[in-house]
Each structure stands twice: as structure tokens, then as C-alpha cells.
Amino acid sequence: MNNVLGFDEDELRRLAGSRSFERGLAYVSSVSAMEIGDWSITATADGTDAYEVELTEQADGLTGRCSCPYGQEGNFCKHCVAVALEVLRQAESVPRHRAAAASRGRQLTTWLESRSRDELLSLVKEHIADNRDLRHRLELRAATAGDDSGAVRERILGLLDTRPFARYGYVEYADAQAYGLQAAEAVLALRTLTETGRAKEAVEVARDAIEALTRTYGEIDDSDGVIGNVATELASVHLEACRTARPDPVGTADWLVDHLLDDLSDATDILLPEYADALGAAGLARAHERAAAALRDNPKGWAEKYLMEQLMRAEGSVDALIALHAADLAPSGATHLLIAQDLERASRPAEALEWAERGLREADPEHGPDSRLPDFVCERYTRAGRTADVVPIRRDVLLHHRSLAAYQGLRAAARAVGCWNETERTRALEVLRADARPRKSLGPTGSALVDALLDDGDHDAAWEAATSGYADGSQWLTLADLTRNDRPADALAVYLRLIGPLLTQTGDATYEHLTELLLSARACHRALGTEDAFTAYMTALRADQKRKRKLTTRLDQHGL
Incomplete structure (x- = not known):
């Protein structure tokens, strides 16, 4: 790694992938307006449009965000690569830029601290006169500090109103960030209510806020997950308020069950067992009664079943939970895996492995098991020193899921026991070859065969397979870039x-x-x-x- 920065070109290639890294090389000259802070770097990279890039150095490594379509999907794109490469090019000056940023921050703090109360008040008034959002946020904080509950509720729900940000009834990606910043103020206000002795009020308003956001969440382009984070924080604030205020346990249980059975509840990720302390025995009993009734009315309902699972886990009813799962075993073995995981959490590993192995045996023979099930079994076999037993499972996975991941799993397992030889490899590649169809054009669908050969670094064989028609345009481009x-x-x-x-x-x-x-x-x-x-x-x-x-x-x- 660079001795000044926590990343180098190898790390960038790993984050972006070879293709995006190579494409990023061509965009270094398009980087402009770069600002280097303590731990973040912002810049503009000209592509189809002028894209805004932000790199952040964290304890677990470098992360990048870009406003381009590919970056919005959470990828470390070519524009992130270009900015990072430009930073590496200027590595010697990075400490000076960071020191300057820290100095400006200290200077601002010192200057603010030196102002009189009247000067600071004048400064705030000056800015809220020109910044409606800032004014509304400060008005909310003022209302939160007062006794007008109705005003607080109205202003908090106003912060969650999407209409000022919606174009044609939908909050587009470009407006989601601004809406998210505003909505985050609602979280802060609710938390302040709880911290200032008004937790009971916070419970009621948080419920209204959660319901308001979940109703409109589907109308927001939340590609960056900003609004999802706000929803999660709203749920957290509601939980904190319930733990502090101890509202009516039966009423709280009813609200939670109604919310969790609502089709719009996914945004908040509320888990009912986390409310166990606030609900107490009476609230948990009410929740169980409601969940059981809902499941009887709709035995195939996903939300009903998931809610009952949560409650059974909270109650420690492992055998009842297994019975619930066993009543409707999926042909993919996914339910067998859930049972195995629950048994393992209950410190019953032998039974867990038995259920997982049963899942492998009972999986649909045409499509094979859910890929997570063989992973579970193979990991337990490996822990037990049964590495030779892993190979036949990985062979079977490759037969049913002819993908690069399945090929990689077999290769790793065979190498672990010293049987990854030319015979084993050829047999695995033939499985992938049989699944592919040679094409005469650069069609839209590639093949796992070419992916596997590229992953092996066997570029000559990959060229041969591609020339025989087993590659699509994307794979041809990857092959050309690599070689x-x-x-x-x-x-x-x-x-x-x-x-x-x-x-x-x-x-x-x-x-x-x-x-x-x-x-x-x-x-x-x-x-x-x-x-x-x-x-x-x-x-x-x-x-x-x-x-x-x-x-x-x-x-x-x-x-x-």
C-alpha cells in the first residue's frame, strides 16, 4: 500500500475489477475540482455527464460513490478509479492538503467560538433567511424544546412529506439525497423528545412517522439506501422510546403486529423480539396470539410465517420452530437449511447437519439444491476434517448450477485434497461446455465456460472457446482487455x-x-x-x- 494513502493500484483493481480499472485509466485526465479532506476526497469526473465522485478511507478500506448510473448501483466505477489514480499521482501532496483541511476546520471553530452571542445570532438569522430547509429544521428544534405536542408532530411529519421533492409523483434519484437529509432531521427531533423526558410523546409520533414513510417509500428512487437508513433510524428511535416510556404493552403489540403484517413494512426492518423488554409477558403473549391467528388465516403468507418465526426464536421454542418449517419444506432445500441453522444456534450441531444432509438428498433432482445448502454442509465437513467428502458435493453442484461460482467451488475443494488435476479440470470444463451453445454472432448471453477459463488464467483456451462461439460481446471485451x-x-x-x-x-x-x-x-x-x-x-x-x-x-x- 502507499505509505501516505491506504490504497494502491492493486487495491483499486480489486475493488473495481480489471475491466473498470482499465477503463478508469482513460479517464484520469477528465478529473477536476478535486478536494482532499481528512478522510474523504471529492472530485468531478467528466463522462457522459459531469459525475460527482466521493472516495472515503475507512478502517475496513477504501469506498467510493459516484453519481453515474453504474456507481449508483453501488459499484466502484471507472470514475472512482480515475479519481483514485489522480490522488495516487499526487500522493506526495496529500499530507499537505489534509493538513490544510484540518487547519481550515480549526480556524472556523476558533472564529465561531470568538463571536459574541449577538454576532452568532445575527449569523444564524442571516442564513435561515436565505435557506428555507435550515429554517424549518431550526424551527423543529425550537418546537421540540417547547411544550406544543401538536406542533412537534406536524413539523416532524412535514419533514417526511415527499411532495416538495416529487416530480410527477415520484422522488427521483437526484432529489433523494436532499429529501434524505430533511427526513433525518425528523429522527433527530424524535430522539430529542425521548432524551428530554417526552418519550411517551415520541412513541406516538414515531409510529405516525414510520407509517408516513412506509406509505411513500415505494415512490422514492433510493438507489443509495439513504432513505432506507432513515427508515431504520425511525424504527430505532421508536424502540428507544418504547423502552423508556413503557407504553401499554397490548396496544404496542397490536401496533407492531399490524405494522409487520403490512405489505409496506420492509423499509423499517423492525424485529418484534427486540421489543421484548418493553412488551413484557402480556405484550409478547398478545403478539403470539395475533401472529398465530394470522397464520391460521393465511398459512402460506410469508409475513405471517416470518412473524411467527421471530416470536418462536424469542421464546426459545426451537422444536416448535422446526415443526413450523417442516410443515412446508421447499423443494430447493432452503427450508431444510433454515432448520439446520436454527438447530446450530441452539447448540445442536449433529441434528443440524442431519437436516442439511437430508436437504441435499430431498432437493429437486432436476434443479438441484439451493446453493447455500451445499455451502453449509461443505463447511461443516471441512471443520470435521472430512475434506474428501466435499468434492462429490461440489461436483453435484456444478452439474445442477453450471456457473463460474460452482466451478470455483469444485476447484477449491479438489485442490484441498490434491485431486485438482487435468482430468478433474477437463471433466468440469466439459460440464460447462455442454451447457453452452456456440453462437455465430456477439449475442447477449455469454457462457460460464469462458468465465471459468478466464478465471483459471487460461487465456489461450478462452480465446479458443470464444472463437468457437461460446462468448458474448462483454466476454470478448474482457478477454481483449486482459490479453x-x-x-x-x-x-x-x-x-x-x-x-x-x-x-x-x-x-x-x-x-x-x-x-x-x-x-x-x-x-x-x-x-x-x-x-x-x-x-x-x-x-x-x-x-x-x-x-x-x-x-x-x-x-x-x-x-x-
Whole structure:
């Protein structure tokens, strides 16, 4: 690792994957407006749009967030890679930037502390006059400190109102962050009520707040999970208030059961057993009575069954819980696994393994068991020193789930007992080959065969399989990216094949992808010493695509 930063290029490649890392290399020059703080780094990376990137160094490693579509899905994208690479390039100056950020923070604190009460009051008034959100938050804190319960409830529910942020009745991703910041103020206000001796009031308002948010949660693009975190915090505040105020246990049990059986309850992740202290014996008995009645009315209901499971676990009724599960065993073995896990938690490992093994035997022979069930059994076999027994299970998993993960599981198990030889590997690859279908075009579906060969680092065999029709466009691109240095001519042919169809398309995403492929093609020509040929190719391409001004601008930005 870098001695100043907690990451290096190897770590970035691991976080992003080889393809995103390679693509990020081409975007380093597009990084601008970088600010380095104590533990976070923000910057803009120009792609299809100007994307906002934030890198954070935490105890468990580097994390990255980006406003691009791929980044919004939680991936460490090429823009995160580009910013991180630019930080590494400036590594020597990072301590100076961090010291400057810390100094500015101390300077601001010192300055604020030196102001008089009237000066600070004037400063706050100045800012709330221009910032409606800040004014509303401070008004709520003022109301929370007072005695007007109605005003507090009204303002808290107002903070959870999505209408000011909704376009066409829906809170889009671009507005979700701002809404989340506002909604978080409701959590703070509720917590303040409990801490200032008004826990009973907090219980009632928290219920209303939870119900308000769960009704609208499905109308919010919460790709970053910000609103989900607020919902979880609302549930936490409600629990804290219940533990402090000790409201009517039967009424509390009724509210919890009604909420947990509601189709909209997923956002809060409330677990009824966590309320055991607040509910007491009477509340738990009422919850059990309600849950049992709901399950009788709807024996197949997921919410009803899950609620009863929670209560049985809280009561320590392991055998009753097993009976509940055993009454409806899934053909995938997933229910057998739940039983095994419950038995293991109850310190009954032998019975747990028996149920898991039974699940393997009874699983649907056509589709095989849920992949988690073999994992459970194999882990217990390994602990017991039965590593040889793991291999046949992993072979069976590969037969039913012909995927890269299944191949990797068999390879690891066979290596552990020294039987991963050419015969075993060939047999495993043939299973994957039989599942694939050769294609004559760059179709939409690749094969686990190519993925496995790439994972083995057997690039020659991967090229052979791809050439025989077992790869899709994405796998061809991955193969070209991985072997570009060793096989530049072959990689170049792939890039040119992928470029061709894009030349008839339009749109920012198309232009971005096309630019990346052209950069890769240029690298191949450089490795082959045929840069003149690439120059001629680009001249012809530019002439043919001259009407696409956005594409021309992007090509200019990257020196193409």
C-alpha cells in the first residue's frame, strides 16, 4: 500500500475489477475540482455527464460513490478509479492538503467560538433567511424544546412529506439525497423528545412517522439506501422510546403486529423480539396470539410465517420452530437449511447437519439444491476434517448450477485434497461446455465456460472457446482487455468488431463506450507499431461521423 494513502493500484483493481480499472485509466485526465479532506476526497469526473465522485478511507478500506448510473448501483466505477489514480499521482501532496483541511476546520471553530452571542445570532438569522430547509429544521428544534405536542408532530411529519421533492409523483434519484437529509432531521427531533423526558410523546409520533414513510417509500428512487437508513433510524428511535416510556404493552403489540403484517413494512426492518423488554409477558403473549391467528388465516403468507418465526426464536421454542418449517419444506432445500441453522444456534450441531444432509438428498433432482445448502454442509465437513467428502458435493453442484461460482467451488475443494488435476479440470470444463451453445454472432448471453477459463488464467483456451462461439460481446471485451499486451493483434480485431455496430448508433452512452473502445484500439496499434494505420482509421471515422458533434467533442477531449 502507499505509505501516505491506504490504497494502491492493486487495491483499486480489486475493488473495481480489471475491466473498470482499465477503463478508469482513460479517464484520469477528465478529473477536476478535486478536494482532499481528512478522510474523504471529492472530485468531478467528466463522462457522459459531469459525475460527482466521493472516495472515503475507512478502517475496513477504501469506498467510493459516484453519481453515474453504474456507481449508483453501488459499484466502484471507472470514475472512482480515475479519481483514485489522480490522488495516487499526487500522493506526495496529500499530507499537505489534509493538513490544510484540518487547519481550515480549526480556524472556523476558533472564529465561531470568538463571536459574541449577538454576532452568532445575527449569523444564524442571516442564513435561515436565505435557506428555507435550515429554517424549518431550526424551527423543529425550537418546537421540540417547547411544550406544543401538536406542533412537534406536524413539523416532524412535514419533514417526511415527499411532495416538495416529487416530480410527477415520484422522488427521483437526484432529489433523494436532499429529501434524505430533511427526513433525518425528523429522527433527530424524535430522539430529542425521548432524551428530554417526552418519550411517551415520541412513541406516538414515531409510529405516525414510520407509517408516513412506509406509505411513500415505494415512490422514492433510493438507489443509495439513504432513505432506507432513515427508515431504520425511525424504527430505532421508536424502540428507544418504547423502552423508556413503557407504553401499554397490548396496544404496542397490536401496533407492531399490524405494522409487520403490512405489505409496506420492509423499509423499517423492525424485529418484534427486540421489543421484548418493553412488551413484557402480556405484550409478547398478545403478539403470539395475533401472529398465530394470522397464520391460521393465511398459512402460506410469508409475513405471517416470518412473524411467527421471530416470536418462536424469542421464546426459545426451537422444536416448535422446526415443526413450523417442516410443515412446508421447499423443494430447493432452503427450508431444510433454515432448520439446520436454527438447530446450530441452539447448540445442536449433529441434528443440524442431519437436516442439511437430508436437504441435499430431498432437493429437486432436476434443479438441484439451493446453493447455500451445499455451502453449509461443505463447511461443516471441512471443520470435521472430512475434506474428501466435499468434492462429490461440489461436483453435484456444478452439474445442477453450471456457473463460474460452482466451478470455483469444485476447484477449491479438489485442490484441498490434491485431486485438482487435468482430468478433474477437463471433466468440469466439459460440464460447462455442454451447457453452452456456440453462437455465430456477439449475442447477449455469454457462457460460464469462458468465465471459468478466464478465471483459471487460461487465456489461450478462452480465446479458443470464444472463437468457437461460446462468448458474448462483454466476454470478448474482457478477454481483449486482459490479453491486450500479449495479443495486441487479436485484441485489436475484437475492438474493431465491437466498434462497428456503434457507428450506426447515437446517444451519450454510445459515444462514451465508443471512445473507450477507440482508446483501447489505439493502445493495440501502439503495441504493434502501426500508429499510422490508426491515424488513417481515425481520419476516415471522423469524416464519416462528422455530423455527430457530441462524439467529435468527446474524441477531441481524449486526443483521438
